[in-house]
Amino acid sequence: xxxxxxxxxxxxxxxxxxxxxxxxxxxxxxxxxxxxxxxxxxxxxxxxxxxxxxxxxxxxxxxxxxxxxxxxxxxxxxxxxxxxxxxxxxxxxxxxxxxxxxxxxxxxxxxxxxxxxxxxxxxxxxxxxxxxxxxxxxxxxxxxxxxxxxxxxxxxxxxxxxxxxxxxxxxxxxxxxxxxxxxxxxxxxxxxxxxxxxxxxxxxxxxxxxxxxxxxxxxxxxxxxxxxxxxxxxxxxxxxxxxxxxxxxxxxxxxxxxxxxxxxxxxxxxxxxxxxxxxxxxxxxxxxxxxxxxxxxxxxxxxxxxxxxxxxxxxxxxxxxxxxxxxxxxxxxxxxxxxxxxxxxxxxxxxxxxxxxxxxxxxxxxxxxxxxxxxxxxxxxxxxxxxx
Numbered sequence: 001x002x003x004x005x006x007x008x009x010x011x012x013x014x015x016x017x018x019x020x021x022x023x024x025x026x027x028x029x030x031x032x033x034x035x036x037x038x039x040x041x042x043x044x045x046x047x048x049x050x051x052x053x054x055x056x057x058x059x060x061x062x063x064x065x066x067x068x069x070x071x072x073x074x075x076x077x078x079x080x081x082x083x084x085x086x087x088x089x090x091x092x093x094x095x096x097x098x099x100x101x102x103x104x105x106x107x108x109x110x111x112x113x114x115x116x117x118x119x120x121x122x123x124x125x126x127x128x129x130x131x132x133x134x135x136x137x138x139x140x141x142x143x144x145x146x147x148x149x150x151x152x153x154x155x156x157x158x159x160x161x162x163x164x165x166x167x168x169x170x171x172x173x174x175x176x177x178x179x180x181x182x183x184x185x186x187x188x189x190x191x192x193x194x195x196x197x198x199x200x201x202x203x204x205x206x207x208x209x210x211x212x213x214x215x216x217x218x219x220x221x222x223x224x225x226x227x228x229x230x231x232x233x234x235x236x237x238x239x240x241x242x243x244x245x246x247x248x249x250x251x252x253x254x255x256x257x258x259x260x261x262x263x264x265x266x267x268x269x270x271x272x273x274x275x276x277x278x279x280x281x282x283x284x285x286x287x288x289x290x291x292x293x294x295x296x297x298x299x300x301x302x303x304x305x306x307x308x309x310x311x312x313x314x315x316x317x318x319x320x321x322x323x324x325x326x327x328x329x330x331x332x333x334x335x336x337x338x339x340x341x342x343x344x345x346x347x348x349x350x351x352x353x354x355x356x357x358x359x360x361x362x363x364x365x366x367x368x369x370x371x372x373x374x375x376x377x378x379x380x381x382x383x384x385x386x387x388x
Contacts, residue, residue: 038260038282043234044212045145045177049109054088055080063092068121070096077102089149091115099126099165101134104141110149113182113217117150118163125161127151132169141166142174146181153200153220155187161200163222168207172231177212178203185220192221192242192270199244201225205233206251214238223271224248227280229256236264243271252279263288271296278303285310290326292317292346298328306334310341317346320368329353329377343367349385352377363388 057063061072073096080087081103089110096118108128110116118127128146130136144166151163163183166173183202193200202222205211211233213224221244226233228251240247247268252258261283268274269291277283283305290299290313299315302308310327317324326343329336333354341362343349348369350359359371361384370385 043210046143054086056088058090069094089116093117097122106144109147113150119152120154125158130166140171145177148180151183163202165204173208180215182217227251227258230258234262238266240268247274249276250280273298273301276301277305281306286312288313290315292324299326302329302333304331308336310338313341316344
């Protein structure tokens with residue numbers, strides 16, 4: 001079983017390589033705009049999962065029947081908290097009709113996301129919840145991991161249906177790993193609700209620091225939602241298909257500014273905005289694949305965000321006569337660096353707003369415009385972009 005512990009091998013200065021590449025290409029960068037991101041080598045849960053110290057859900061619930069397992073899931077969690085134990089899930093399908101509050105130092109691992117599945121009934125939402133209004137006390141809440149589990153929302157119609165919801169109260173939630181899970185809806189495989197009142201946010205981690213979300217598969221409408229505010233958050237190697245509205249979203253408006261985000265090597269298809277940064281500083285977005293064919297309009301939204309680096313991403317749209325933008329800026333973003341991306345079949349690579357941006361050395365295939373000015377844009381450098 002993979003360990004939960006520290007995130008290894010991640011560069012502490014995530015833009016250094018980009019700076020060196022830029023220098024080798026002869027591209028000058030304003031020092032004020034090239035930021036060194038925070039140390040991201042210690043994000044994620046502090047404690048590796050320990051199978052020898054784990055309580056198995058199969059000893060509490062029958063994963064082979066169709067009965068409601070909500071009560072026995074609650075007993076399993078209560079015993080783990082009382083005894084200081086980790087939580088393991090043997091193969092089976094475990095049915096829940098309402099969510100359950102989790103606790104500080106919560107460590108859960110399943111046999112596999114296809115063989116150990118939590119399945120919602122009765123429109124249930126929020127299976128594992130860490131919030132003050134759910135009666136959780138004892139801050140700071142930290143050292144939490146949820147790995148290798150399957151979650152079937154099973155046709156839930158409640159708006160903003162969730163699976164994992166962790167929200168800091170007077171202090172941030174810290175050191176969380178969500179890894180290797182599959183979240184889906186077995187009642188509509190490959191489809192999604194299209195109305196705005198049936199949105200889904202499978203992974204919600206707000207007012208949080210030192211977070212790792214990686215290698216998860218989300219489909220049938222669910223998003224990853226962080227922020228309000230968040231700091232030192234890594235979202236990487238996830239796949240999100242058939243997203244209802246936003247794919248990966250950093251929500252900050254009016255709730256403080258998030259910073260030091262790494263959004264890397266994710267694949268996202270569906271929705272309207274595939275990655276959204278309304279108010280986020282010092283974000284690096286690189287190596288992602290954004291499939292805008294169908295419903296999407298924007299690959300990446302950069303709102304009132306400062307010092308954003310967007311590099312090595314692939315954007316695929318519906319054609320040069322469509323309405324798809326790889327990057328769309330609004331309000332007053334400052335110092336966005338957009339380079340070495342590949343835009344295919346789009347209307348526009350970048351819809352410009354704000355000031356002090358650089359759009360450099362991007363590759364365009366059947367894309368009508370390198371830039372369009374959405375709002376007033378000042379001191380914008382556009383250079384070295386070419387058809388290829």
